[in-house]
Amino acid sequence: MSLTRRTLLAGVGLAALPLPVPAFAPRGIRGADISFTLQEEAAGARYRFRGRTDRIEHILRAAGATWVRLRVWTAPPPGYSDLGQALRLAARARRAGLKVLLDLHYSDFWADPGHQDTPAAWAGQDLPALAATVRAYTADVVSAFARQGTPVDMIQTGNEVTAGMLWPVGQIYRPSGADWAGFTTLLDAALSGARAASPRGHRMLTMVHIDRGGDNGGARWFYDRVGVAFDVIGLSYYPFWHGALSALSDNLTDLATRYGKPIVVTETSYPWTMGDGDTLTNLLTDPAALPEGAAYPPTPAGQAAYFRELRRILSTVPSGLGAGFFAWEPGWLPGVGWTPGEGNPNDNLTLFDWSGHALPALTAAYAP
Numbered sequence: 001m002s003l004t005r006r007t008l009l010a011g012v013g014l015a016a017l018p019l020p021v022p023a024f025a026p027r028g029i030r031g032a033d034i035s036f037t038l039q040e041e042a043a044g045a046r047y048r049f050r051g052r053t054d055r056i057e058h059i060l061r062a063a064g065a066t067w068v069r070l071r072v073w074t075a076p077p078p079g080y081s082d083l084g085q086a087l088r089l090a091a092r093a094r095r096a097g098l099k100v101l102l103d104l105h106y107s108d109f110w111a112d113p114g115h116q117d118t119p120a121a122w123a124g125q126d127l128p129a130l131a132a133t134v135r136a137y138t139a140d141v142v143s144a145f146a147r148q149g150t151p152v153d154m155i156q157t158g159n160e161v162t163a164g165m166l167w168p169v170g171q172i173y174r175p176s177g178a179d180w181a182g183f184t185t186l187l188d189a190a191l192s193g194a195r196a197a198s199p200r201g202h203r204m205l206t207m208v209h210i211d212r213g214g215d216n217g218g219a220r221w222f223y224d225r226v227g228v229a230f231d232v233i234g235l236s237y238y239p240f241w242h243g244a245l246s247a248l249s250d251n252l253t254d255l256a257t258r259y260g261k262p263i264v265v266t267e268t269s270y271p272w273t274m275g276d277g278d279t280l281t282n283l284l285t286d287p288a289a290l291p292e293g294a295a296y297p298p299t300p301a302g303q304a305a306y307f308r309e310l311r312r313i314l315s316t317v318p319s320g321l322g323a324g325f326f327a328w329e330p331g332w333l334p335g336v337g338w339t340p341g342e343g344n345p346n347d348n349l350t351l352f353d354w355s356g357h358a359l360p361a362l363t364a365a366y367a368p
Contacts, residue, residue, distance in 0.1 A: 025262045026154070026205060026232065029324025030366045031067030031101065032060055032351075033267065035081045036332045037089055042079075043335040049358040056331045057089075057096040059358065064366035068093045069266070069326045071103040071159070072141060073110075074119040077340050080109070083141060090150040099153040101207070101266075101326065104141065106134065106158055106165055106190070109339070113162040113211050118169070127182055130169050131189040138193030146199045154205040156234055156266065157190035162210040162222060180225055188228045206230040209266050213237025214247035216254050223259060232323065233259065234266035239306075240284050244291040249313045256321035263317065265325035269349035270306040271298035272361065277334035277354040280343025298348070304364035311365070327351060327365055 037056055049059040057068065070086040070093075090100050105111040108119045122133050138157065145152045158165040164172040164183040172183050191206055198204040208226060212218040213235040223233065233255055237248050252263055271290075276282050287293050296306040307327075314322035330351035337343050347354065351362045 025321075026264070026323040027320070028368075029067050029264055029326070030065050031069055031324065031326035032065055032330050033069040033071070033103070033326055033328050034060070034089060034093075034331060035069070035071045035086070035103075036329055036336055038085050039079055039336045040331060040333060045331070045333045045335060045356055047331060047352055047356045047358070049362065053356075055092065055096075057093050057098060059362075060366065061096045061098055063358070063362050064368045065098060067099045067101055067153070067324075067326065069101040069103055071105060073105050073108055074137075075108040075121065077109070079340075083144060087144060087148055087150070090145060090152075091148060094150045100145070100150065101154045101156065102141070102145070102152045103156050103159055103209075104138065104190070106137075111158070111165070112160045116158075116161070116163070116165045116167045116170070118166045122166075125169070127169055127185055130166060131185050134166070134186050135189040135193035135196075138190045139197035142194050142197035142204075146197070146202075151199050151202045152194075152204050154207055154232065155194050156207040156209040157187060157194060158209065160209060160211040160236055161187070162212060162218070180227070184227050187226070191228060191230060205232050207232040207234040207264065207266070209234030209236070211236040212242070212251070213265060213268075214239075214242035214244070214251060216247075216251040219251055219255055220258065223255070231261065233261050233263045235263065236267040237265050238268060239270065239291055239296075240289040245306075245309055245313060248310075249316070252313065252317045252322055256318045260319070260321070262321050262323040264323045265310070265314070267328040268310065268325055269328045269330070269346070270296065270303045270361070271348045272300045272303040272350070272353075272359050273348045274298050275348060277347035278343040280337070280345055282348050283345045284348065300359045300361065303351075304360040307361050307365040325365075330362070 046053050047056045047059050070089050071081045072083050072086045073081050076082055107117050164170045166186055170183040170186040172178055208230045210222050296302045334344050334347045351359050
């Protein structure tokens with residue numbers, strides 16, 4: 001529903017009418033990003049649930065998960081999340097009965113709101129050339145999944161693209177002011193390539209993903225201006241960075257009412273300890289950073305309570321548009337570094353303890 005139509009309805013006292021839900025919208029997404037899985041297995045990690053040792057995708061499915069999320073970097077360090085790894089994990093996920101959200105970073109390595117580095121092989125291209133490259137690359141990746149019999153169920157064309165992608169050409173915020181044209185051209189090219197390569201008869205959802213889970217003003221600012229056609233709003237939400245769960249709830253309610261699109265919390269996690277499983281200091285070390293630490297302490301029970309409340313909030317989004325969530329890297333145990341030679345800064349945010357035993361939050365997050 002357009003903003004103009006919302007305003008007209010409000011003017012005649014009909015603002016509370018439910019929004020029409022898109023004809024093809026995701027439901028009941030209980031997912032996990034498992035992109036580090038092959039590296040974890042090579043490092044010796046083993047996962048245990050209900051007394052059994054099994055592959056993580058089987059455990060997630062047994063716990064009630066319905067989706068996995070897999071990232072692809074264009075030219076990462078050896079062993080990190082490239083297309084080949086994502087294809088292997090997609091085949092395993094599909095055999096386990098899980099759907100696949102593909103997360104294309106359009107960067108050789110980590111991309112997020114603070115840096116969106118253009119792949120080295122694409123450097124120096126002007127906007128038309130880069131758009132053509134993005135379109136072709138996206139189509140090639142989507143085609144690769146289809147060829148192996150695991151067509152992509154949902155794709156996010158860019159990772160946390162709050163400030164654009166493929167900098168500097170697709171950077172939104174510049175010294176001269178905000179410039180959306182380059183970004184939206186590249187985003188549209190990515191979406192066009194994805195749609196063109198999706199197999200006939202297979203409906204692939206498209207997502208545009210930013211990081212403003214608890215920031216309604218920032219989320220509105222972005223989605224009011226993005227100006228391309230897509231299916232699903234994706235938000236990262238980490239309470240220790242994005243505020244209390246009430247801020248998330250308010251944001252989801254407003255975005256659902258404003259745009260009428262399904263919304264997925266594409267990344268989230270919560271601590272089960274303030275301990276550290278390796279020699280690299282964790283990103284979250286201070287319990288005071290948790291905005292609701294009294295209600296959701298950094299303990300196994302507190303982590304489980306967080307996921308139960310997250311699911312409750314999603315269930316209350318207007319018109320059933322709270323489509324679900326993905327826990328971010330719940331199996332990233334100590335032993336695999338965020339970059340070669342480093343440690344793991346997120347090992348207190350997993351859904352397994354450092355020995356690979358499932359924590360109570362696994363059931364809280366995924367049980368139907």
